[in-house]
Amino acid sequence: MSGFDHEQVVVHTGSRSGLPVIVAVHSTALGQAVGGCRIWHYPDWRDGLTDALRLSAGMTAKCAVAGLDNGGGKTVVAVPEGVDLDPVRRRHALHDVADVIASLDGRYATGPDVGTSPADMAVIGERTPHVFCRPARQAGSGDSSPHTATGTLAALRAVGRRLHGTPSLTRRRLAVVGLGNVGEKLVRLLAAEGAELLVGDIDPGKRALADEVGATWGDPARVVTADVDILVPAALGGVLTEEIVPDLRCAAVAGPANNQLTVQAVAGLLHRRGIIWVPDYVAGAGGVIHALTVELNGGTADEALTRVQGIEDTVGTLLATAERTGTTPAQAASELTRLRLRAAAASHRSRPGLAGENGETREGRQVRHG
Numbered sequence: 001m002s003g004f005d006h007e008q009v010v011v012h013t014g015s016r017s018g019l020p021v022i023v024a025v026h027s028t029a030l031g032q033a034v035g036g037c038r039i040w041h042y043p044d045w046r047d048g049l050t051d052a053l054r055l056s057a058g059m060t061a062k063c064a065v066a067g068l069d070n071g072g073g074k075t076v077v078a079v080p081e082g083v084d085l086d087p088v089r090r091r092h093a094l095h096d097v098a099d100v101i102a103s104l105d106g107r108y109a110t111g112p113d114v115g116t117s118p119a120d121m122a123v124i125g126e127r128t129p130h131v132f133c134r135p136a137r138q139a140g141s142g143d144s145s146p147h148t149a150t151g152t153l154a155a156l157r158a159v160g161r162r163l164h165g166t167p168s169l170t171r172r173r174l175a176v177v178g179l180g181n182v183g184e185k186l187v188r189l190l191a192a193e194g195a196e197l198l199v200g201d202i203d204p205g206k207r208a209l210a211d212e213v214g215a216t217w218g219d220p221a222r223v224v225t226a227d228v229d230i231l232v233p234a235a236l237g238g239v240l241t242e243e244i245v246p247d248l249r250c251a252a253v254a255g256p257a258n259n260q261l262t263v264q265a266v267a268g269l270l271h272r273r274g275i276i277w278v279p280d281y282v283a284g285a286g287g288v289i290h291a292l293t294v295e296l297n298g299g300t301a302d303e304a305l306t307r308v309q310g311i312e313d314t315v316g317t318l319l320a321t322a323e324r325t326g327t328t329p330a331q332a333a334s335e336l337t338r339l340r341l342r343a344a345a346a347s348h349r350s351r352p353g354l355a356g357e358n359g360e361t362r363e364g365r366q367v368r369h370g
């Protein structure tokens, strides 16, 4: 059994909705923990707890590698299978989430995730200020997808530099799978750069975009295995399977789609084939970097843009470290996370008695059933 390495986990039966609300605070070593609120069906609430534990630890890594002064957390509302939330019960669940977050005295803030939207964040915001990605008309940072696209472009520049010695993507061959909110904006940016684009989506209606920007349209399965410089997954997760790796003909994979690897071992398979893989949580961090900078950390839009564009340096550092140490960029990212957390812990230790807003030391571990 592995050790418990979360600072605090609250498992609470929502007083209004009657649903299990789970808030996992993995780390506040770098600052306020952040992570989305997932409302999802689970066969057992403990599956929701497992998700919250895993995803909150992932957010710690995402923030640490992005250079954000935030830690990782996650909220899961575990809806039993077969239960449909009508609008009233859904609103009750969001208020239940808000009350748990409010009880954490600023140690954690939430945003949208699978099953929730910016409008839902506005509902949570009725009861706690510790929420981000509310709609722009409600003083939020609005749609994150343009910033995610900008950040992915920055990651692609770093990959371009590694492959070709220059960050310019002009005449580079890129295959983009998924032309949704992020994919469309990214394709427009890449087309403006003069990249040679092959694009695909399961929605044939997206073909109009390909025609508009002068990209070649292809069946998504063929786009994934096309002979290109960089494959850009921008659809849903799970595109990189153990079976697909031998068929890939790209030099690198970098894109915003979450959970690209079906199993972690695929990172090693890609490495052995000499294919660079930039972890999705690094290439797709632009949206969260922007939202946290302007909405939680008091930064300006210009500061947020600079930080989002900083993904180019981050990816460049990870690729250089991986090459120097003979590891994968994913392993380099894990090491960077470990070093940032260790430095933060050392700095807290040199200031004994430092307490969190609720009076506990940041090293405190707590499980609370409320």
Ligand SMILES: NC(=O)c1ccc[n+]([C@@H]2O[C@H](COP(=O)([O-])OP(=O)(O)OC[C@H]3O[C@@H](n4cnc5c(N)ncnc54)[C@H](O)[C@@H]3O)[C@@H](O)[C@H]2O)c1
Pocket: 144, 145, 146, 148, 177, 178, 179, 180, 181, 182, 183, 200, 201, 202, 203, 206, 220, 234, 235, 236, 237, 256, 257, 258, 284, 285, 287
């Ligand atoms: N929106 C953001 O700011 C953001 C931030 C970080 C990561 N991401 C991730 O990026 C990805 C795209 O996000 P989005 O907001 O653009 O989502 P979206 O739902 O707007 O777009 C997804 C697109 O992928 C297409 N698609 C689905 N399955 C496909 C398949 N098998 N092959 C080809 N196309 C397929 C859909 O038709 C749709 O056009 C997701 O994995 C998301 O989790 C998004």
